[in-house]
Amino acid sequence: MANSAIIFPELVNGITLGAIYALISLGYTMVYGVLLMINFAHSEIVMAGAFFGLFLLSFFLKFTFFQNNLLLLLTSVFLLSMCVSGILGAAIERLAYRPLRKTNRLMPLISAIGVSLFLQNLFMLTLSPEAKPYPSVFPAVNFQLGAVTINSIQIFIIIISILFMVALEYFVNRTKLGVAIKATSSDIETAKLMGINTNSIISLVFFIGAALGGVAGILVGMYYGSIKYNMGFTYGIKAFTAAVLGGIGNIPGAMLGGFMLGILESLGAAYISSAYKDVFAFIILILVLIFKPTGLLGERAQDKC
């Protein structure tokens, strides 16, 4: 039987990973919302984002000005790498999915797998087939909250993730751009008739999803201290599970699914075995698909064809 000495650290770890899954799953769910398509290349955006973050961090850390100014360093690295990841995401849609949009629905899916393999190999060949160390920007200080120990990096990851999720919720529900995204998700043909240039909305959705995925990549790098060209796969498939668990196409659902998956995984690791950790995600995916394919918060998917 597991005791609190195992459960609490696993739980904190689970919430931290859950925050990362949640950030990544937003990209899957938003793209599914507007195009009814699963963007399998999203996991590679996470990886690419981690590398963009690494380059920017290494570059900025050459300047004493940034070494002494942590807030400015992190802000610059996150904002710049979000822009680059976002542009990459939007470019993938423009080049690899849009030309295929009017064909069979499987075509963009296969194209996405192609993009995914392409990016993995590109990063492996041009950078390194080995894991790259991630610079640690701030020391991992442990804090004791009652029986729970949490370190500064975990706190940072959870705060950053929640911050971006709140910003996204605000953006989608309180602005006209958000209204246009929701309208496009709801009914793309009618959205066009309301004067909405749905192609630019789709680009925007890919941009936002990829920017958040890029942030998640940096957070993974900071958490584990190293990144690798094939790191995206595990995170991608788990975040995808989180999106399905919450109800694919549903933004709050993806956030909820992310945290739940992280926590369930950690409880499984604590009570059963950490060796089976990755198995839990897939058991959950299969169970959700069998018993509640619409997910926790999802509506029955309307067929938009």
Next chain:
Amino acid sequence: MFFAAENISKNFEGLKVLDHVSLEVGEKEILALIGPNGAGKTTFFNILSGIYTPTEGKIRFKGKSIAGLASYQIAERGIARTFQNLRLFPQMTVLENILSGFFFKTRYGLADALFKTKRFKQEEEKDVREACEISGFIGLKNKENELARNLSYGEQKKLEIARALALDPSLLLLDEPTAGMNHKETENMIDLIRKIREGGIAVILIEHDMKVVMNISDRIIVLDYGETIAEGRPEEIRNNEKVIEAYLGKRT
């Protein structure tokens, strides 16, 4: 002419749904498009709003050709429409449905929204104010925060018109605005369409309720099997042999 569609034809895999149909609308005119089921009326609307491109024909709006433009570009130029079967955004609120029509006028960018610049705040506030004005005008006051799918059928019909008005159109296409409405609701809808015209908007409506058609139309065009069989003022159409034939069948 304010709006003119000339010799519009549409084939679907060899089937001629519209055959050289022409139609003109003047500013602030109410034109009714009638005809039996399957006459091609909704197809015609789909062409005017850019969902289909015509196989043949020209469409001019305010002096410019609009045939072949994407539907969002046609909407931007000031042609808005509603649907026979409601096509609201059901999971969005009344306010959000109306706001969707303001999107093309957006002047701020993603960065303005993220950093909540002054320009962003002013524009969003102005939009909400205008959207509330529209909902008040249409008779959906105090319903702004309800989800569209929770409205009654009559209210949903109104919301579709409100959403179309948000585009600030000069031509409004109404596809069976009174379908499924009771007597009282129909009366209200007639008043509403009149008010919309008084506001300076031309209206083309597809309608099956002859009382409505005869009551509010300045002119009527009758389609049958994709062809125009009659055109004229209500009193001319009422007594037109061809029209009576199309609706009731040949007298024996």
